[in-house]
Amino acid sequence: MAAGVLDAPVEVLLERGTIPSAEVLAELVPQLIATHHARGYTDASLRTLVAAAYRAPRRFVSVWIPEYHVAVSELPWVRAVERWHRHEPAVAARATLTWLAETSLRAFPGTGLPTRLVYELSRLAGRAELPTPILLEPFADDFGGAASPRLLDAARNAAELLRGTLYERYHDIDYAAVRDMADTDGREGFTRLCAERAGRPLLVPQPDHWRARPALTADPAVIEQARILTTFNLATLVRDVGLAPEPGWAALARGAFTAATGPAATAKRSARAWRQLLFHLSLCDADERTLVLAWIDVEAARLPARAAARIALPLARLRLAA
Incomplete structure (x- = not known):
């Protein structure tokens, strides 16, 4: 049963609640990268072989070793078969990066990008030749603490x-x-x-x-x-x-508000979800933003006393900023 669940597409796992958080999703990133990249090969046997090559190191390690994906992609035979991929390496890496980031934001709009996922996105960004590198922690590059x-x-x-x-x-x-x-x-x-x-x-x-x-x-x-x-x-x-997750920034803003005010929202999780809400809301157009703010007012009035008290000040600042 467990194997069948693990073999299901990530969209199905998310829909069933088998992946309960962005952190759990991040743990599956190596397999997801392998599967998504392998889809670009026209030959079915080659798709299976390349996906297996990316997955293989996971069988022999019990801790997360992010470097192994880079090692696999640099194997001579893996580089040799890239000619049968539908896209150039940079284009394929960009497509995988976009899909991973949008999947995470769509499924968990109030969480942001977990550190493990960000690390993998950074690797993909290098291969995709993005003009700006993905930001990793620590944010300082010397002991004095100056910004990197x-x-x-x-x-x-x-x-x-x-x-x-x-x-x-x-x-x-x-x-x-x-x-x-x-x-x-x-x-x-x-x-x-x-x-x-x-x-x-x-x-x-x-x-x-x-x-x-x-x-x-x-x-x-x-x-x-x-x-x-x-x-x-x-x-x-x-x-x-060009990140633009479906079903749109307004839906993500609503999801982030729900995450900030739900029963599982601790003070830390609520603050993080609120920051996500502000980002999503800022990318809405004026009409979408007006509708989301009206929806937030309605939902805020229905909250239990503790949740309402937790967001009272942030909500007042949101109304002022809007």
Whole structure:
């Protein structure tokens, strides 16, 4: 029975609730990449062989080793049979990347992209030759905590996509200033901005000197501000890949609100879902946004007292920003 379930298409697993979270979906990513990539081969036997090659290392390891997919794709015989794939390697990688990201957002609109999935998307983005690399944690590339170049790249995409939107107003972001930092390689300035937004000092006293606080590597509040400012890859996927999940951003916004207010929503999950809601809502057109906001008002009035209290302040800020 279990094998039959595991052999079902991912859409069926999601519909049946067999995959209950984005984190569980991320665990299946190696198999999903293998299956999706193999579909591009015209010969059925070759599809089976290539898919098996990608899946094989999973039988022999009990921990996640993301590098093995790169190793398999570089095998001489795997590279040799690429001529029988319907698409060029970069096109095929881009298609798989888009499908994975859209599947995750459509199924779990209030969760965002799990770290394991982001790692695989980063690998695919390299093969797809995207102009902007996928952002990975840690966000700093040295012990001092200065922002990495990838963080500035992601911030530039967010600024270009979300300037003048509800997302910018709600979070009180000056995306024009963020764009200037990204264009001038303002790594220290961006790090300082994240720390200030989190209410954290950049310098902390030590017994014999002052040193820079490793804010973007050690402080969760500062890291969260970096995620907010950059949207943690969503803006990059929209701008560079054309991410547009079905059935549309308005439906994803409704799904994120449901995730933020449902019975399983802890304070942390609710905050994460609310951030997703703001992103989805900002990509709606004016009419869609009006309808979603009206729907949110109706749904908010029906919430139990505890859930209503948890979102009271964010909901008031949302109405003001809108």
